Amino acid sequence: MEEERSENMMSKLLVRLNSTARHLLFRVVSTGPIPQHIAFILDGNRRFAKKWNLTEGGGHKAGFLALMSVLKYCYEIGVKYVTVYAFSLDNFNRRPDEVQYVMDLMQEKIEGFLKELTLVNKYGVRVLFVGDIERLYTPVRVAAEKAMEATAHNTTTYLLVCVAYTSSHEIPRAIYESCEEKSGVTRVTMNGNGYGNGDDHEVGIKVVDLEKHMYFRVAPDPDILVRSSGETRLSNFLVWQTVNCVLYSPKALWPEMGLWQVVWGILKFQKNYKYLEKKKKQA
Amino acid sequence: MPLSSHVLHSTPLDARSLLNMGVTEDFRRTFFRTTAKDNVMFILLWHVLHLILRVIYLAQEVLHAIQSYLITNGFVTTYQDLNLERVRYLAIVIDSDEARQISEVIQLLEWLSAIGVKKVCLYDREGVLKRSQGVIMERFSSAYLSNEDSKIDPILSKTQLKIEFEFVSISDGKEAVAKAANVLYNKYYLDGDTEKPFFTEADLSEALENLEPDPDLLLIYGPARCHLGFPAWRIRYTEIVHMGQLKHKKYGLILKAIHKYTKVKQNYGS
Numbered sequence: 001m002e003e004e005r006s007e008n009m010m011s012k013l014l015v016r017l018n019s020t021a022r023h024l025l026f027r028v029v030s031t032g033p034i035p036q037h038i039a040f041i042l043d044g045n046r047r048f049a050k051k052w053n054l055t056e057g058g059g060h061k062a063g064f065l066a067l068m069s070v071l072k073y074c075y076e077i078g079v080k081y082v083t084v085y086a087f088s089l090d091n092f093n094r095r096p097d098e099v100q101y102v103m104d105l106m107q108e109k110i111e112g113f114l115k116e117l118t119l120v121n122k123y124g125v126r127v128l129f130v131g132d133i134e135r136l137y138t139p140v141r142v143a144a145e146k147a148m149e150a151t152a153h154n155t156t157t158y159l160l161v162c163v164a165y166t167s168s169h170e171i172p173r174a175i176y177e178s179c180e181e182k183s184g185v186t187r188v189t190m191n192g193n194g195y196g197n198g199d200d201h202e203v204g205i206k207v208v209d210l211e212k213h214m215y216f217r218v219a220p221d222p223d224i225l226v227r228s229s230g231e232t233r234l235s236n237f238l239v240w241q242t243v244n245c246v247l248y249s250p251k252a253l254w255p256e257m258g259l260w261q262v263v264w265g266i267l268k269f270q271k272n273y274k275y276l277e278k279k280k281k282q283a
Numbered sequence: 284m285p286l287s288s289h290v291l292h293s294t295p296l297d298a299r300s301l302l303n304m305g306v307t308e309d310f311r312r313t314f315f316r317t318t319a320k321d322n323v324m325f326i327l328l329w330h331v332l333h334l335i336l337r338v339i340y341l342a343q344e345v346l347h348a349i350q351s352y353l354i355t356n357g358f359v360t361t362y363q364d365l366n367l368e369r370v371r372y373l374a375i376v377i378d379s380d381e382a383r384q385i386s387e388v389i390q391l392l393e394w395l396s397a398i399g400v401k402k403v404c405l406y407d408r409e410g411v412l413k414r415s416q417g418v419i420m421e422r423f424s425s426a427y428l429s430n431e432d433s434k435i436d437p438i439l440s441k442t443q444l445k446i447e448f449e450f451v452s453i454s455d456g457k458e459a460v461a462k463a464a465n466v467l468y469n470k471y472y473l474d475g476d477t478e479k480p481f482f483t484e485a486d487l488s489e490a491l492e493n494l495e496p497d498p499d500l501l502l503i504y505g506p507a508r509c510h511l512g513f514p515a516w517r518i519r520y521t522e523i524v525h526m527g528q529l530k531h532k533k534y535g536l537i538l539k540a541i542h543k544y545t546k547v548k549q550n551y552g553s
Contacts, residue, residue, distance in 0.1 A: 031322075031329035090552020167519060172482040175464040179479075183472045205464040207457045232523050235552065239515035240457070247508045247523060267336055272507040279408070279511065283453075 022259065026077045029263060032270040035223030037081035038074055039245075041237055042067065044229035044253030051253070057101050062255035064109060073262045075125075075157050081219045083160040085237050089132065089169055103137045106163070110143040117150050124156025130215045131165030132173075160219060166236040170215050177213040178205045216241050224269050226261065228254040243283075244276050344531070351535030362538040365398070366545040372402045373541075374498035374521070376513055378505030379409040381529040388412065389422050391504070394534050396423070396446045398541070403448055404498055406513050410452035420448065449495055456514045463490035487516065497521060500544045502537070504529040522547060 042063055049059025067084065074082050086106065092099060113120065113127070120127075129144040136144065144163070182205060211217060221241045225234070230251040234242065246269050250261045353359045373395065382388060388405075395403060405412045405419075412419070423446055467490050471479050480486070497517045501524070503510065508525035510518065524540045526532060 028325050028328045028332060031325045032333075088552045093551075093553035167515065168484045171460065171516065172484060172487045175460075175467060175487065176482045178464055179468045179472055179482075182468060205461055205468060207461045210457075210461060210464060231547075233520055233549070234518060234523070236519040239519055242510065242515075243456075243512040245509060247510070247525075267332070268508075271333065271336060272509070275506050276509065279509075282409075283512075 022073075022076075025263065026073075029266055029270075030078055033273050034078045035266060035269050036079070037083065037220050037222045038079050038224045038226065038265070039083040039085070039222040039238055040070065041085045041225070041227040041235065042254045043227055043231055045255060047229065048253045048255040056098060057105075059255065060102060060105055064105070066255045066257050069258055070262060071159065073259055077262070077266065079157075081158045081160065081222075083130075083162060083219070083222060083238075085162045085165070087131075087163045087165075088236065089135065089164050089166045090236065092135070092164075100137075103140050107137075107140045107143050110140070110147050114143065114147055114150065120151060121154060124154040126151045126154040126156075126158045128158065128160045128218055129163055130160050130218075131163045132169055133164060135164040158219060160216075162237070165215065167234075167239040168236050171210075171240060173215075174210045174213040175205075178209045181209070181213070214240065221245065224248055224265050226250065226265050228252055228257050228261075244280050246272055246276070344527070347527075347533065347536060350539070351533035354535030354538055355533075362535070362542045365538065365541055367399050367541070369545045370400060370499050370541055372404065372496050372498045373400050374404040374406060374501040374513065374518075376501060376503045376505070376510055377405070377407045377412065377529055378511070379407045379411050381505060382407040382411040382415075384529065385415050385418055387529050387532070388415070389419060391529070391532055392419065392423065392446065394532075394537060398537065400541075401446060403446060404451055404495065405448060406451040406511075408453045408511050410454070413450040413452050416448075416450050423448070451514060453512045456512045459491060459493075459514065460487070460516065463487060463492075466490045466492075491516060493517070500524065500541065502526050502540060504532065520549065520551065 045059040045063040046056055047059075048054070048062060049056050052058075054062070071082060087102060091102070127147050129148060133141055133144060140163075144161075216238070221243065222238060222245050224246045225238060225242055226248045227233075227235075228250060230249050232247075232249050234247075238245075246265075248265045248268055250257070250264070252258075252261055350359075354362050357363070375391070377388065392403065407413075467482060467486060470490075493514075495517075497519070498521050501510065501513065501518060501521045503523065503525045504527070505511070506528060508523075510523065522544050524544075526536060526540065
C-alpha cells in the first residue's frame with residue numbers, strides 16, 4: 001500500500017513538473033509573435049494503424065487523441081483560430097465501411113461534446129463545421145448543427161472543423177453565390193429605375209465579393225498550415241487562403257503529433273514573421 | 284513518439300477531458316503571474332531559442348551543401364536516373380526581390396534544361412520574371428546555345444534541350460478567378476431566366492481559359508516555405524518543396540527533389 005501511494009505521488013509530481021516545464025516553454029515562445037490561425041491536415045491515421053498492427057478504426061481513434069492534445073497546446077499558447085481538415089469530399093471515395101466508421105466516430109465525438117456544453121461555453125470555444133454539410137450522413141449533420149448553434153455566442157477561441165470540404169468545391173460555390181447576389185442586386189436596381197444601372201455591368205464581380213462568400217470568411221487567413229506525415233501537398237485544402245501562409249510538413253504521422261510539432265511550427269512562423277508581414281503589406 | 288498501448292486502451296478522451304485539462308486556467312496561470320524582471324528573462328530566453336534555431340538551420344545548410352556536392356559530382360548515384368516522365372510540368376516560385384537577380388534565374392533554368400525538364404512555369408508575385416521574359420526567352424532560343432557555355436559550367440556539358448516557359452504573377456491568381464466569375468456571370472445570368480447551374484469544378488476550369496496543365500511539382504526559392512499566391516486553382520494536388528534562397532541554389536538538391544517526387548504515391552483522398 002505504501003509503495004502504491006508513493007508511486008502515485010511520484011507520478012503526480014512528474015505530471016506537475018511536466019506541466020510547469022510546458023508552461024515555461026510556452027511563456028518563452030509567446031514572447032515572440034503567436035499565429036492567430038493554425039490549420040492542420042490530419043494525415044496518417046491509416047499508416048499509423050498499419051505500423052502498430054491496429055484496425056483502421058484504431059488509427060482514427062488514436063488520431064482523435066492526438067487532436068485533443070494538439071488543440072489544447074494551441075489554445076494554451078494563445079492561438080485564437082484552429083482549423084482541422086477532418087473529412088474531405090475526396091474521402092467519400094474511400095471504402096464504404098471506412099466512410100461509415102469515420103461518420104460514426106464524428107457523430108460519437110460531437111455528441112460527447114454536446115454533453116459538456118456548460119464547460120465548453122465557460123471556456124468560450126466556438127465550434128464551426130465548414131464545408132458541404134448537406135453531404136454528411138444525417139445523424140452527423142444534425143449533431144454538427146446542434147454543436148454550432150450551442151456555441152454560437154462564444155468568442156474566445158474558434159475551432160473550425162472542415163467536413164465535406166475541398167477548395168474545388170468552395171471556390172465555384174463562392175462564384176455561384178456572388179453571381180446570385182449580383183443578379184439579385186441588378187434585378188432590384190432595374191425594378192427601381194425602370195432600366196438597369198449601366199455601372200453594374202462594368203463593375204463586375206471582384207475578389208472581395210468572392211471572399212465574402214467563401215466558407216472561410218469566418219476566420220482570418222491561416223498563418224501556418226501543418227500537414228502531418230511529411231507529405232508536401234495541399235490536397236485541395238485552403239489553396240485560396242494560403243497566399244502568405246507558412247507550410248510545415250513534419251514527418252510524424254497524425255497520431256504521433258504533439259507538443260514539439262506545435263512548438264516547432266510556431267518557431268518557424270516566428271522566423272519568417274517579418275518577411276511575411278512585409279509581403280502582406282506589399283500586396 | 285509512438286503511443287503506448289495502455290493509452291490506446293484506456294477511456295477515450297472526450298470533450299470533458301479536454302476541458303478538465305483547464306485550458307483557460309493554464310493560460311491565465313502562465314501569462315499573468317510574471318513580473319517585469321521575469322519578462323526580461325523570457326525575452327532573453329526567446330532570443331537564445333531562436334539563436335539555437337539558426338544554428339540548426341546553418342548545420343542543415345552545410346549538410347545540404349555536402350550532399351549536393353556529392354550528388355553533382357557523381358559520388359552518389361541514386362539520383363542520376365530520374366524518371367522525368369512523371370514531371371510533366373514543373374513550377375518555380377521565386378521571391379520577387381531574389382528574382383531581380385536575372386543571372387541567377389537563368390543559371391537555374393540552365394540547370395533544369397540540363398536535367399531534361401521540358402516545361403517550366405515561372406512565378407513571382409510582383410511580375411519581375413514576366414517583365415524579364417524577353418531576356419530569358421532570348422537566352423533559351425536555339426540560336427543562342429553554343430559550346431562556350433560548357434567550358435564555363437560543367438553541368439552544361441550535357442546536351443541542352445529546348446525548354447518551354449510560362450510566366451505567371453499575382454494577377455493570374457485571385458484576379459483571374461474573379462475574371463472567370465464574370466465570364467460565368469455573363470454566360471448564365473445576363474439573358475433573363477435561363478437555367479442557372481450550380482457551378483462545378485469543370486465550369487470554373489473552362490472559364491479560367493488556361494490551356495496549361497496543373498504543375499506536378501512546385502519548387503520555392505525564397506526565405507519562407509510559402510507559395511506566395513501562385514494561382515490557387517492549379518496547385519490543388521501539387522507537391523511543394525522549399526529549396527532555400529535563390530543565391531544558395533544547388534544542382535544536386537534539385538535532382539534530389541525531383542527524384543523524391545517521382546517516388547510519391549498520391550491517393551487523392553481515397
